Amino acid sequence: xxxxxxxxxxxxxxxxxxxxxxxLTRLEDWRSYTPLAGGAGGAIGDESAHVxxxxxxGIIRWLTTVDHKDIGxxxxxxxxxxxxxxxxxxxxxxxxxxxxSLSLLNNTQVYNALxxxxxxxxxxxxGTPILAAFSNYFIPxxxxxxxxxFPRINAIAFWLLPPxxxxxxxxxxxxxxxxAMTTGAxxxxxxxxxxxVEQTNPSVDLMLLGLHLTGVSATMGAINFIATIFxxxxxxxxxxxxxxxxxxVLTQSGLILFAFPLLGSAIIMLLLDRxxxxxxxxxxxxGTILWQHLFWFFGHPEVYIxxxxxxxxxxxxxxxxxxxxLFGFKFVVYSxxxxxxxxxxxxxxxxxxxxxxxxxxxxxxxxxxxxxIPSAVKTFNWITTLWNGSLRLNTPMLFCIGFIxxxxxxxxxxxxxxxxxxxxxxxxxxxxxxxxxxxxxGAIAFAxxxxxxxxxxxxxxxxxxRTLAKWHFWLSMIGTNLTFFAMIILGYxxxxxxxxxxxxxxxxxxxVITAMHQAATLGAFLLLIxxxxxxxxxxxxxxxxxxVEDGDPWNLAETNMKSREWAWFERKLDTxxxxxxxxxxxxxxxxxxxxxxxxx
Amino acid sequence: xxxxxxxxxSGRRAVLVIYATIVALAALFGALVGLVLPGKENAPExxxxxxxxxEITPLNFAVYGAVNVGLLLGVLLLxxxxxxxKYPNA
Numbered sequence: 206x207x208x209x210x211x212x213x214x215x216x217x218x219x220x221x222x223x224x225x226x227x228x229l230t231r232l233e234d235w236r237s238y239t240p241l242a243g244g245a246g247g248a249i250g251d252e253s254a255h256v257x258x259x260x261x262x263g264i265i266r267w268l269t270t271v272d273h274k275d276i277g278x279x280x281x282x283x284x285x286x287x288x289x290x291x292x293x294x295x296x297x298x299x300x301x302x303x304x305x306s307l308s309l310l311n312n313t314q315v316y317n318a319l320x321x322x323x324x325x326x327x328x329x330x331x332g333t334p335i336l337a338a339f340s341n342y343f344i345p346x347x348x349x350x351x352x353x354x355f356p357r358i359n360a361i362a363f364w365l366l367p368p369x370x371x372x373x374x375x376x377x378x379x380x381x382x383x384x385a386m387t388t389g390a391x392x393x394x395x396x397x398x399x400x401x402v403e404q405t406n407p408s409v410d411l412m413l414l415g416l417h418l419t420g421v422s423a424t425m426g427a428i429n430f431i432a433t434i435f436x437x438x439x440x441x442x443x444x445x446x447x448x449x450x451x452x453x454v455l456t457q458s459g460l461i462l463f464a465f466p467l468l469g470s471a472i473i474m475l476l477l478d479r480x481x482x483x484x485x486x487x488x489x490x491x492g493t494i495l496w497q498h499l500f501w502f503f504g505h506p507e508v509y510i511x512x513x514x515x516x517x518x519x520x521x522x523x524x525x526x527x528x529x530x531l532f533g534f535k536f537v538v539y540s541x542x543x544x545x546x547x548x549x550x551x552x553x554x555x556x557x558x559x560x561x562x563x564x565x566x567x568x569x570x571x572x573x574x575x576x577x578i579p580s581a582v583k584t585f586n587w588i589t590t591l592w593n594g595s596l597r598l599n600t601p602m603l604f605c606i607g608f609i610x611x612x613x614x615x616x617x618x619x620x621x622x623x624x625x626x627x628x629x630x631x632x633x634x635x636x637x638x639x640x641x642x643x644x645x646x647g648a649i650a651f652a653x654x655x656x657x658x659x660x661x662x663x664x665x666x667x668x669x670x671r672t673l674a675k676w677h678f679w680l681s682m683i684g685t686n687l688t689f690f691a692m693i694i695l696g697y698x699x700x701x702x703x704x705x706x707x708x709x710x711x712x713x714x715x716x717v718i719t720a721m722h723q724a725a726t727l728g729a730f731l732l733l734i735x736x737x738x739x740x741x742x743x744x745x746x747x748x749x750x751x752x753v754e755d756g757d758p759w760n761l762a763e764t765n766m767k768s769r770e771w772a773w774f775e776r777k778l779d780t781x782x783x784x785x786x787x788x789x790x791x792x793x794x795x796x797x798x799x800x801x802x803x804x805x
Numbered sequence: 806x807x808x809x810x811x812x813x814x815s816g817r818r819a820v821l822v823i824y825a826t827i828v829a830l831a832a833l834f835g836a837l838v839g840l841v842l843p844g845k846e847n848a849p850e851x852x853x854x855x856x857x858x859x860e861i862t863p864l865n866f867a868v869y870g871a872v873n874v875g876l877l878l879g880v881l882l883l884x885x886x887x888x889x890x891k892y893p894n895a
Contacts, residue, residue, distance in 0.1 A: 527816060528813070532889065532895055533892075533895050585881070585885055585888075588820055588882075588885055589885050589888065589889045590816075591816040591819055591820050592816050592817055592820050592885065592886065592889050593816060593889055593893060594816035595813045595814070595815065595816060596813060596814050596815070596816050596819050597812075597813050598812075598814065606819065606823065609823070610823050610826065610827065613827060613878075614827070614830070686830075690830070690833075690834070693834070694834070694837045694838070694841060697837075697838050697841050697842070698841040698844070698845070699845060713844060713845055713846075714840070714841050714843075714844030714845070717837075717840060717841050717844065
């Protein structure tokens with residue numbers, strides 16, 4: 206009986222999906238406003254004159270767009286929502302850790318679920334998509350391309366993300382309604398077996414499926430960026446004058462191409478271990494260390510996938526407000542490529558304490574220390590750019606300088622961790638958490654903010670409120686340093702990460718540990734206030750900020766720093782007619798040029 | 806709402822301020838480590854680097870941290886200044 210009911214439900218759901226698909230196909234004449242309108246039939250000149258000059262209005266525009274700028278905005282909005290979710294999870298955890306005993310959350314498993322969700326969300330649902338937002342919007346403008354190489358694949362890559370997020374977060378939504386699910390997945394973002402295999406909570410399966418979707422999305426995006434940068438560059442954009450941001454995204458896309466498919470395969474194996482009794486990661490099969498090798502072979506390049514484009518943004522924006530070009534441009538590009546190559550040779554430094562062969566450990570230590578060199582080359586070049594410059598401390602610039610200083614602290618603490626003897630002592634302590642948050646929050650997020658403020662006039666047509674932006678910067682800077690500095694001290698005190706309580710503590714300096722936890726919580730709340738101000742500023746300024754009428758709102762022409770995307774913006778301002786804001790002078794269709802997506 | 810340029814400041818001053826801030830943070834960090842370490846089990850009485858051996862106190866560790874980081878970053882800073890003088894237009 207129950208099975209028949211399920212079959213009936215499945216058939217009903219299928220019929221519903223078909224209905225939605227049919228409805229969508231009848232909604233609009235889709236072919237009429239794709240960038241390749243008329244190309245579908247293959248006959249050039251056949252239909253190519255029939256092009257919508259405008260995009261459809263309202264929500265349909267956003268659901269159907271294949272315009273790289275619109276997709277960039279979608280990525281950005283999506284990343285913002287994920288940032289809120291991941292940020293609130295962190296705030297809840299920090300609030301819990303303000304007291305030694307469990308006081309805010311129901312049980313420690315909820316803490317573990319929040320911890321997992323925070324990590325996965327910030328890395329996969331905020332980090333990668335916010336970078337995709339920048340690269341989608343700006344790379345075609347920077348390299349003088351009409352759009353991405355494969356506009357439809359671009360749209361598909363984005364639309365895989367929302368279901369991914371829903372699956373990843375599903376445990377939290379569904380748990381209140383069913384006995385089977387206790388809470389969100391609580392595997393931590395590293396999903397180490399045997400824990401991740403033996404947790405019966407089905408939300409782990411949902412999370413793995415969701416992660417798989419985001420991985421597919423990232424891979425499709427990466428292929429698209431590589432194709433775009435290689436084949437869609439304008440006539441006067443060669444490799445020698447390709448901008449630094451495009452270089453970093455190109456390298457990042459290469460890393461994604463090699464790293465993410467591996468994660469996808471490993472996740473499938475984990476799903477099979479969980480549901481079909483395979484033994485990929487069981488002691489009698491491949492062993493649990495196999496997972497760690499596979500995961501970190503993806504996981505460490507992922508760190509550079511997340512940090513390279515932000516480095517590109519800083520390398521791009523910093524000179525604009527320093528009044529001079531980037532010092533040693535070529536070496537910044539070389540160091541980007543070097544980081545890209547080396548990033549695949551360091552993964553086992555996450556596994557120094559697992560008992561792997563000491564000779565292997567030593568070689569991974571050597572490469573891990575070596576990767577500090579190209580990172581230092583970049584820092585060296587940024588500081589030299591500042592040194593000879595005359596700085597204008599606008600908000601984007603403040604965030605760039607904040608990036609550099611936080612990156613130095615995050616980087617130097619990382620060099621220590623790369624040394625085996627130090628890692629053996631500090632592994633799995635808050636020192637590690639402090640170190641990588643200096644990089645992911647203090648550097649990566651800061652570069653993101655720099656980019657968001659720098660290009661704000663371009664994608665909104667309005668200017669943000671400068672006083673609020675300064676508040677955002679200083680609260681973020683102080684909050685970041687308070688929170689993560691305290692964590693580094695906690696690590697030195699020997700405090701282990703991933704614990705929800707510390708009331709049974711008998712060894713170690715208990716008062717200092719409590720004080721440091723409270724300091725970190727205070728810092729987290731400063732960060733929270735700063736980000737609330739930021740969201741308010743972004744939204745309210747978008748609605749009624751002062752309109753930008755100058756195509757060069759940062760006065761870049763004065764120092765000969767005006768770049769291609771602002772020239773585009775100037776043309777757009779000059780030619781904009783009063784449509785829904787999306788119209789531009791560049792024709793959306795170029796029916797004459799056959800491209801790959803013709804066939805898709 | 807045409808321009809947004811604020812007052813320009815010298816890049817050298819900014820870099821030196823960042824340098825001073827990071828050295829000060831290193832001193833603070835040293836002081837806190839000096840505070841934390843003696844409370845740990847089996848903590849040694851003395852610590853140091855090469856011939857410089859001293860008691861583990863917040864003050865000693867603050868000085869140690871500041872001098873170490875100050876020297877390390879200071880050397881890099883001097884190197885950077887030299888390179889930038891040699892290749893002003895790189």
